Amino acid sequence: MKLSIHVITYNDEKNIARALESAIDQKLNCEFEIVIGDDCSTDSTREILTAFRDRHPDIIRLILRERNIGDKGKHNFVNTLEACRGEYVALLPGDDYWTAEDKLQKQIDFLDANPSYSACFHNVREVDESNPDHSRLMCPPDQKVDLTVADFLECNHIPTCSVVFRNHLFGEVPAWFYRGFPGDWFLHILNAQHGNVRYLDEVMAVYRKQSGGAWSSMAGEFRVRHILDSYRLLDAHLNFEYHDTCLRHMRELKRELAYIHLGRFHTTSRSGHLGKALPWLFSAVKNEPARFADPRQLAYILKSCALAAVRVVRGRDTREVASS
Numbered sequence: 001m002k003l004s005i006h007v008i009t010y011n012d013e014k015n016i017a018r019a020l021e022s023a024i025d026q027k028l029n030c031e032f033e034i035v036i037g038d039d040c041s042t043d044s045t046r047e048i049l050t051a052f053r054d055r056h057p058d059i060i061r062l063i064l065r066e067r068n069i070g071d072k073g074k075h076n077f078v079n080t081l082e083a084c085r086g087e088y089v090a091l092l093p094g095d096d097y098w099t100a101e102d103k104l105q106k107q108i109d110f111l112d113a114n115p116s117y118s119a120c121f122h123n124v125r126e127v128d129e130s131n132p133d134h135s136r137l138m139c140p141p142d143q144k145v146d147l148t149v150a151d152f153l154e155c156n157h158i159p160t161c162s163v164v165f166r167n168h169l170f171g172e173v174p175a176w177f178y179r180g181f182p183g184d185w186f187l188h189i190l191n192a193q194h195g196n197v198r199y200l201d202e203v204m205a206v207y208r209k210q211s212g213g214a215w216s217s218m219a220g221e222f223r224v225r226h227i228l229d230s231y232r233l234l235d236a237h238l239n240f241e242y243h244d245t246c247l248r249h250m251r252e253l254k255r256e257l258a259y260i261h262l263g264r265f266h267t268t269s270r271s272g273h274l275g276k277a278l279p280w281l282f283s284a285v286k287n288e289p290a291r292f293a294d295p296r297q298l299a300y301i302l303k304s305c306a307l308a309a310v311r312v313v314r315g316r317d318t319r320e321v322a323s324s
Helices: 016-024 045-055 071-082 103-113 149-154 175-179 183-192 220-237 243-269 274-287 289-293 295-323
Strands: 003-009 032-038 060-064 088-091 119-128 131-137 164-166 197-209
Touching: 003 016, 003 071, 003 103, 016 032, 016 045, 032 045, 032 071, 045 060, 071 175, 088 103, 103 119, 103 164, 103 197, 119 183, 149 183, 149 243, 164 183, 175 220, 183 197, 183 220, 220 243, 243 274, 243 289, 243 295, 274 289, 274 295, 289 295
Parallel strands: 003 032, 003 088, 032 060, 119 197
Antiparallel strands: 088 164, 119 131, 119 164
């Protein structure tokens, strides 16, 4: 088996047909399979998947889970990956689709001709479902061509639906993989440990930006915490070889957390709830102690405390007048 197309779905009834059609329409000169893991969808996704499987039983394999295994789809992602038998794996989320019929063949040809590379990817057009007339290219004009582990520690350069990588480069998915988010960023770093990743400067897919996506719907603080935890996990996995890079990002993320928590302190304290506000202040100090060496910052904090005290006193006076 030369290629496995890895598809994961959950309640993708609006988009899954187009995704699968774009996979089936690929012009390939090799044996391939489409492995689909459905995480117990509750809409009509399963009926659509079954209909496609019945029309293409020679290439489509369905993994229909009896219960939702959750965890933001990470377990479904990994279990479906483990079922892929191909020499190469192409990722295709159920809500995206490919726009070039020779996309996969181009990527297979590159990897066949360049065995030292672990993966390759290309540019993708992002379409916002809330504003279909608005779109953008996800990779910048100056996108670096050859990427290493160090590049992926700066950011996730790869749109998920664009990558093809060599299967089984790193053995089993490590246990810590499930603790971070998003999982495909970890996957690219695991692959990049075994060879550089090449960027192909072509637009060959569409990513649908959806407001209800697992990542886009996550609140700002939780996103920051997830990324902060991810850098801790990666730092340990890489045996602290890139510790300075990871530490720099962790400090930036802690500064962002401190800013968020300090804002909550001011909002809560000025509402007259100083007791509830103080834990936010302590958390902000813990995440970025240097911020509070600024006299102006301290003055602003004292002002919020004073306003909280005034509100408490006024509230007590109002209650005493009412009781008398």
